[in-house]
Amino acid sequence: MGLPMDDIHAPTVTSGPTTSGSGVANGSNLEHLSLMELIAEKDKVEEELKALGSVLDSHNVNMNTSLTTFDGYPRADIDVAQIRTTRARIIRLRNDFKNLMSKIETGLHSHYSAAAAAAAAATSQPPATHHEGPTVGGASTASSVPGSVNAASASGLIETPFAKVNSVVEGSPADEAGLKAGDRVRRFGTATWLNHEKLTKVAEVVRQNEGRPIQVKIVRKNPMTQADQELLLHLTPRSGWGGRGLLGCHLVPA
Structure with missing residues (x-):
């Protein structure tokens, strides 16, 4: 009859704060970063996501590919453990990316508002200085x-x-x-x-x-x-x- 198994399709995600490869966690740590630092973090997360995607590609699987055979056994042609770990990391990084983009979006709005205000101030100067x-x-x-x-x-x-x-x-x-x-x-x-x-x-x-x-x-x-x-x-x-x-x-x- 066999022993019941965990769902091997579901990636195991550790508890605790979500953290990108650079060590910047969700939430308060992002508040202290400048816009350029947020952009740099975004680039790092994108690079790691690309690398992790290549790992899945090497096994010819994606985030939804079945890891079991038709009769419910783990597939022997792929490294199931590595794929589960990779999928879990991708999920964490996608959450990080979403938070980073939200902060960057806010920063860009502030940047362009300041730029527009500066431009408006410049146009109000006397013609001799404009x-x-x-x-x-x-x-x-x-x-x-x-x-x-x-x-x-x-x-x-x-x-x-x-x-x-x-x-x-x-x-x-x-x-x-x-x-x-x-x-x-x-x-x-x-x-x-x-x-x-x-x-x-x-x-x-x-x-x-x-x-x-x-x-x-x-x-x-x-x-x-x-x-x-x-x-x-x-x-x-x-x-x-x-x-x-x-x-x-x-x-x-x-």
């Missing part, structure tokens, strides 16, 4: 909003492009805002390289802001110098412009 950059299709160059650039530099935050404009429909909201094919997107409202989730965050920002302007920070090659030029556009999603969607452009992952 060096306006050239405008392009409703966009201003980064030099026209020195407050935001200085705020970003001071924080050490690097806004890596996460999307590329593949095409723009003439007469669309994207066209009117100044977007061009080839532009690389650094920020789309609250969507950044840290949280865009394969551009699903961009779609969410668009849906939530129909009829309202969204700040879009892009990088564009200067055709004369071939140097990167940063532009801040204001794009207002809207229907009824004569084409499909609310933007009239096609974005792809960078």
